[in-house]
Amino acid sequence: MASIFFARRVFLAGLAAMALGAAPTPAAPVVLAAASLQESMTAAARAWAAKGHARPTISFAASSALARQIEAGAPADLFASADEEWMDALAAQGLIVGASRADFVANRLVVVEPAGGRSRIPLRPAAALGHMLGAGPLAMADPDSVPAGRYGKAALEKLGAWPLVAARVVRAENVRAALALVERGAARFGIVYATDARASAKVRVAGVFPAWTHPPIRYPIALLKTASSPEAEDFRRFVLSREGRAIFARYGFSVPGR
Structure with a gap:
């Protein structure tokens, strides 16, 4: 009888120890991030987890698609957009924590072609640019809604070439889908971010759009009103920190305003 009582005590003690050892860790932040941030934001999440935090769960897509998901009530903690317009749209609806919004990286816009090509894109005159x-087929993220496509259309309009190329544009759901069309040879050229071109060994940069041809390419990040992860704000601060910015710099992003 004594042995049974002792065994029961040992069993209960074991359960208590397991309960103490299995204390719940803070829920991992859910981040909705622009498709062009795929490698860099993943690296930031990996670095954050290496510090002993729960690794953020990240969903990548066009900023437009992610913003619509947030408008529809998708559960998430942070939104990292490839432009300010979609963040503005969410702010106007009261869906972000306004004080948490900050631009954390900037980018450039380029024309790419399949690796091995030797094209040099002429920016002037408009007829030469439009002819080339x-x-x-010219692959672009949807110029009606996706940031990379809107920047690309703005640049071509500024240079007077949009009417000459609009009919040949292949609209992709996001900038990485546009990049993939060029990688596969399904499009002769594509307009993507400089960081996208850098991430692929299957394309080369054939031309760079001057900054004056399009609105500044700045990426804002903000905490969502629906945020529930206790680590969401800390991860946002990490992304904005010197260490976080250094991670994005390794993937070709620059600091806004520089």
Whole structure:
């Protein structure tokens, strides 16, 4: 009988120890991030987890698609957009914590072609630019809604070439989908971010759009009103920190305003 009582005490003590050892860890932040941040934000999440935190769960897509998900009530903690317009749209609806909004990286816009090509994109005159880009399919993120596509359309309009290439544009759901079309040879040229071109060994940069041809490419990040992870704000601060910015710099992003 004594042995049974002792065994029961040992069993209960074991359960108590397991309960103490299995104390719940803070829920991992859920981050909705622009497709062009795929490698860099993943690296930031990995670095954050290496510090002993719960690794953020990240969903990548076009900023437009992510913003619509947030508007529809998708559960998430942070939104990292590739432009300020979609963040503005969410702010106007009261869906972000306004004080948490900050621009954390900037980018450049380039024309890419399949690796091995030797094209040099002429920016002037408009006819030369339009003739080259309009000669074959031109892959772009949807210029009506996706940031990379809107920047690209703005640049081509500024240079007077949009009417010459609009009919040959292949609209992709996001900038990485546009990049993939060029990688596969399904499009002769593509307009993507400089960081996208850097991430692929299957394309080369054939031209760079001057900054004056399009609105500044700045990426804002903000805490969502629906945030529930206790680590969401800390991860946002990490992204904005010197250590966090250094991670994004390794993938070709620059600091806004520089």
